[in-house]
Amino acid sequence: MDCKLCQERLSDYIDNQISEEEKQQIENHIRQCSYCAKELENLKFALESLKELPEIDLPQNFSKELSKKIKNEKKPINSRFLNYKWLSLGASAAVILLMIVFTNLNGISVEDNNLACDTSGQQQQMTMENSDIENQSIRDDNIPEKPEFDKNENTFEIMGGDIEQNVMKAEVQHLTYKNFNADLNVTKTSQALDFLERLNQRFQIKNFNVQVNEEEVIVIFDIPVDVLHDLLEVLTNEYKLENIDNTSESGRQKEKLEEELEFTHIELHIKNKS
Amino acid sequence: MNSDESLIIDKIKKGDIGSFNILVERYQKQVFNIAYRFVGNSEDASDLAQEAFLKAYKSIKTFRKDSSFKTWMYHITSNVCKDELRKKKKALVVSLDAPISGNDGQEFERQFKSSVLSPEEKYEVQEKQKFVQKIINSLPEDYRMVLILRELQDLSYQEISDILNCSIGTVKSRLNRGRKQFKEKMIAHMEQKNKNQRQIK
Numbered sequence: 255m256d257c258k259l260c261q262e263r264l265s266d267y268i269d270n271q272i273s274e275e276e277k278q279q280i281e282n283h284i285r286q287c288s289y290c291a292k293e294l295e296n297l298k299f300a301l302e303s304l305k306e307l308p309e310i311d312l313p314q315n316f317s318k319e320l321s322k323k324i325k326n327e328k329k330p331i332n333s334r335f336l337n338y339k340w341l342s343l344g345a346s347a348a349v350i351l352l353m354i355v356f357t358n359l360n361g362i363s364v365e366d367n368n369l370a371c372d373t374s375g376q377q378q379q380m381t382m383e384n385s386d387i388e389n390q391s392i393r394d395d396n397i398p399e400k401p402e403f404d405k406n407e408n409t410f411e412i413m414g415g416d417i418e419q420n421v422m423k424a425e426v427q428h429l430t431y432k433n434f435n436a437d438l439n440v441t442k443t444s445q446a447l448d449f450l451e452r453l454n455q456r457f458q459i460k461n462f463n464v465q466v467n468e469e470e471v472i473v474i475f476d477i478p479v480d481v482l483h484d485l486l487e488v489l490t491n492e493y494k495l496e497n498i499d500n501t502s503e504s505g506r507q508k509e510k511l512e513e514e515l516e517f518t519h520i521e522l523h524i525k526n527k528s
Numbered sequence: 529m530n531s532d533e534s535l536i537i538d539k540i541k542k543g544d545i546g547s548f549n550i551l552v553e554r555y556q557k558q559v560f561n562i563a564y565r566f567v568g569n570s571e572d573a574s575d576l577a578q579e580a581f582l583k584a585y586k587s588i589k590t591f592r593k594d595s596s597f598k599t600w601m602y603h604i605t606s607n608v609c610k611d612e613l614r615k616k617k618k619a620l621v622v623s624l625d626a627p628i629s630g631n632d633g634q635e636f637e638r639q640f641k642s643s644v645l646s647p648e649e650k651y652e653v654q655e656k657q658k659f660v661q662k663i664i665n666s667l668p669e670d671y672r673m674v675l676i677l678r679e680l681q682d683l684s685y686q687e688i689s690d691i692l693n694c695s696i697g698t699v700k701s702r703l704n705r706g707r708k709q710f711k712e713k714m715i716a717h718m719e720q721k722n723k724n725q726r727q728i729k
Contacts, residue, residue: 261708262704264704265700265703265704265707265708266700266704269685269703271685271700296711296714296715297707297708297711299714299715300707300710300711300714300715301679301707301710301711303656303660303714304660304664304675304679304680304710305679305680306656306657306660307565307657307660307661307680308657309557309561310560310561310564310570310573312556312557312560312574313570313571313574316556316560316574316577316578317552317553317556319574319578320552320556320578320581320582321549321552323578323582324545324548324549324581324582324585325545327582327585327586441569441571442569442571442572442575443567443572443612444575465568465665466567466568466569466571466572467568467569467658467661467662467665468568468569468570468658469658
């Protein structure tokens with residue numbers, strides 16, 4: 255057995271997902287190869303650190319919030335009944351609308367007959383579409399509230415759309431702020447995205463991403479170099495964030511071109527209120 | 529499918545919310561923990577876990593008991609977590625050497641209340657756990673989920689393949705690659721840390 259194959263099989267070996275024969279081969283190889291032996295040791299060490307992670311307690315209000323959400327939800331069996339009822343209502347509404355459309359078009363003169371036919375076809379389609387939308391919204395009513403996050407999906411699509419195509423020169427700026435602003439809450443992804451969206455209204459933000467962990471929110475994006483100063487002003491004066499540290503990492507410059515503007519790659523760390 | 533849960537599910541299908549709460553009680557902690565390790569913070573994890581239960585409740589009538597409720601529930605959880613991530617679109621380069629704030633130790637305080645570690649040792653353990661979490665978050669989502677299910681939830685290959693709706697071969701290869709990436713980042717971090725300590729001395 256060679257080193258490459260051995261290392262490829264270590265994961266299965268640890269979980270004993272291999273044949274007795276292969277197990278012998280791996281153990282023989284490891285006895286002779288100190289490098290692979292070390293690799294196995296490293297892997298075991300790393301997985302041990304993973305297993306050591308503690309189980310996190312549920313947030314205090316978890317069960318309460320959840321049972322509230324569930325109560326707001328209609329009982330599964332009833333909501334099914336409701337859906338059918340509304341669907342059939344919507345369908346009969348569509349039929350009535352169609353009848354009206356046809357009745358109206360029948361009044362059009364003979365010369366316009368072809369046109370009338372075409373139009374009625376279109377109308378029919380439109381009416382059907384409308385009724386679909388109606389039914390859709392009725393169905394949505396049964397879902398009490400969409401998670402906040404969903405609202406941001408579109409913005410994300412629009413703003414982050416051309417990530418792959420534009421290769422830009424971007425000096426990496428690490429900006430670290432402490433959040434002492436009682437009015438600014440950024441402790442989860444949806445809030446971080448709202449924050450980013452507000453920044454986007456001022457600056458030309460590209461290629462963004464957010465990562466939220468227990469101690470901080472990391473917001474990553476590119477902005478044109480010439481507005482960097484304005485961004486810093488806004489963070490300090492409008493958002494009342496306290497600047498702790500700024501470092502630039504010119505070594506991590508990305509290759510440019512295709513874009514006339516020079517962009518700075520910002521990695522904004524906002525430490526949570528403690 | 530054990531008969532106790534089968535009965536509970538029949539009751540929920542007949543409209544008994546109370547019975548659903550029994551299942552929530554039984555699985556909320558694991559569901560929350562899967563989400564927590566996947567996203568790395570408790571507010572998002574709480575939202576995701578609640579969304580997963582709500583989805584389960586809404587679609588319970590389509591649950592055919594082909595699998596256990598647990599498998600079905602984890603399947604929904606995994607999908608909810610990944611959907612959230614898909615919205616983030618671009619893979620994130622997590623800054624692994626980000627300075628770490630020392631003022632948020634409450635969560636950890638609770639964990640160590642009854643342990644016999646010295647303050648320095650506790651600090652070490654906390655820092656390591658934070659770091660391990662950051663590495664998890666830096667992995668591609670497929671590898672991340674399979675690692676969470678295997679290493680933290682201790683599930684079998686068969687269970688994981690049912691939850692993720694993929695073959696056991698796929699579970700093996702994702703686990704292999706996920707473990708490798710995790711190991712490499714972990715070892716690189718430990719080496720960097722040792723180097724820094726030597727420099728301080």
